[in-house]
Amino acid sequence: MKIAILCGGRSAEREVSLRSGAQVAAALAACGHIPERLDMDLETWERLRRGGFDCAFIALHGRLGEDGTVQGMLELLGLPYTGSGVLASALCIDKTRTNRLLAAEGLSVPDFEEMPEQVQEDDAEALAGRLGLPLVVKPVREGSTIGLTIAGDVDEVASGLVLARRYDRRVMAQRFVEGTEVTVGVLAVPELNVLPTLEITYENETYDYDAKYTAGRSHHIIPARIPEASRQTVAEAAARAFRLLGCEGMARVDFIVDGAGTPWLLEVNTVPGLTEVSLLPDAARAAGVGFDELCERLVRQGIARHEQRVGPL
Numbered sequence: 620m621k622i623a624i625l626c627g628g629r630s631a632e633r634e635v636s637l638r639s640g641a642q643v644a645a646a647l648a649a650c651g652h653i654p655e656r657l658d659m660d661l662e663t664w665e666r667l668r669r670g671g672f673d674c675a676f677i678a679l680h681g682r683l684g685e686d687g688t689v690q691g692m693l694e695l696l697g698l699p700y701t702g703s704g705v706l707a708s709a710l711c712i713d714k715t716r717t718n719r720l721l722a723a724e725g726l727s728v729p730d731f732e733e734m735p736e737q738v739q740e741d742d743a744e745a746l747a748g749r750l751g752l753p754l755v756v757k758p759v760r761e762g763s764t765i766g767l768t769i770a771g772d773v774d775e776v777a778s779g780l781v782l783a784r785r786y787d788r789r790v791m792a793q794r795f796v797e798g799t800e801v802t803v804g805v806l807a808v809p810e811l812n813v814l815p816t817l818e819i820t821y822e823n824e825t826y827d828y829d830a831k832y833t834a835g836r837s838h839h840i841i842p843a844r845i846p847e848a849s850r851q852t853v854a855e856a857a858a859r860a861f862r863l864l865g866c867e868g869m870a871r872v873d874f875i876v877d878g879a880g881t882p883w884l885l886e887v888n889t890v891p892g893l894t895e896v897s898l899l900p901d902a903a904r905a906a907g908v909g910f911d912e913l914c915e916r917l918v919r920q921g922i923a924r925h926e927q928r929v930g931p932l
């Protein structure tokens with residue numbers, strides 16, 4: 620099959636996406652396909668329309684890629700694509716709307732607030748009063764820890780709000796959860812398969828961009844070193860989130876598991892990193908699904924979904 624790998628693009632996670640795209644291209648070539656990497660730009664629509672592709676593999680992270688926009692373009696083009704559809708993609712990129720929905724369904728989400736458009740001078744102090752310190756400030760629609768601050772005092776909350784707003788006009792503040800950082804991959808290609816819980820440890824002070832993408836700066840431990848009962852709870856929470864949000868193909872759900880074993884859900888990634896140091900591919904490998912097979916199965920799932928369509932979307 621001739622497969623377009625959409626990567627790069629204009630999001631803050633462009634570099635990561637290029638790395639994901641290169642890995643996916645190698646995997647699909649190893650499976651006997653003809654991969655063609657397309658760095659997303661204004662010409663992409665035409666190239667997809669005329670390229671004779673059988674499927675598009677979305678290896679774009681963040682906005683204008685993971686967020687439903689590219690999925691919508693592919694729907695209009697009538698081209699099968701990997702992963703979640705328009706709605707789940709658009710929902711999951713929006714951390715506050717995702718959080719509200721999941722909290723309403725009874726999942727544990729750390730208390731959070733979305734900030735009003737206009738920041739007031741005493742906002743930082745009021746936030747610290749309501750959420751406690753430290754607290755986390757982050758852009759609502761960003762990834763890879765970009766624009767995120769773990770604020771230890773009111774001044775850091777104030778500067779965190781300014782920093783986050785550089786990346787998104789929508790900014791949120793959240794209670795800081797102390798515990799074990801765990802992420803859970805979920806595959807649906809097509810059967811739902813919750814991958815082993817993966818614990819993340821890191822050398823940097825926070826699990827920041829550098830810790831995520833520099834080999835050796837963070838470590839993956841599979842299964843996570845949490846009690847067996849917590850592993851089950853966290854796996855169930857990931858599967859529930861996947862279903863409730865309507866995700867398809869794959870997703871990776873980030874949690875912090877506290878001392879009492881409660882899995883606090885942070886976010887759902889619909890196009891998780893697919894680089895050589897990424898989490899979901901590692902968890903899939905631990906479950907016996909190698910990277911080549913993972914990519915192949917995602918393509919098949921995208922094509923099967925397309926064939927099962929009744930009417931548009």
Ligand SMILES: Nc1ncnc2c1ncn2[C@@H]1O[C@H](COP(=O)(O)OP(=O)(O)O)[C@@H](O)[C@H]1O
Nearest residue numbers: 755761762763764765793794795796826873885
């Ligand atoms: N409420 C929180 N409590 C503690 N740590 C957090 C919290 N929110 C985010 N973090 C830390 O910041 C990292 C990135 O946050 P996350 O919400 O997953 O956004 P993204 O990965 O999209 O940048 C997390 O992996 C975690 O280390």
Ligand SMILES: [Mg+2]
Nearest residue numbers: 763873885886
């Ligand atoms: Mg995350």
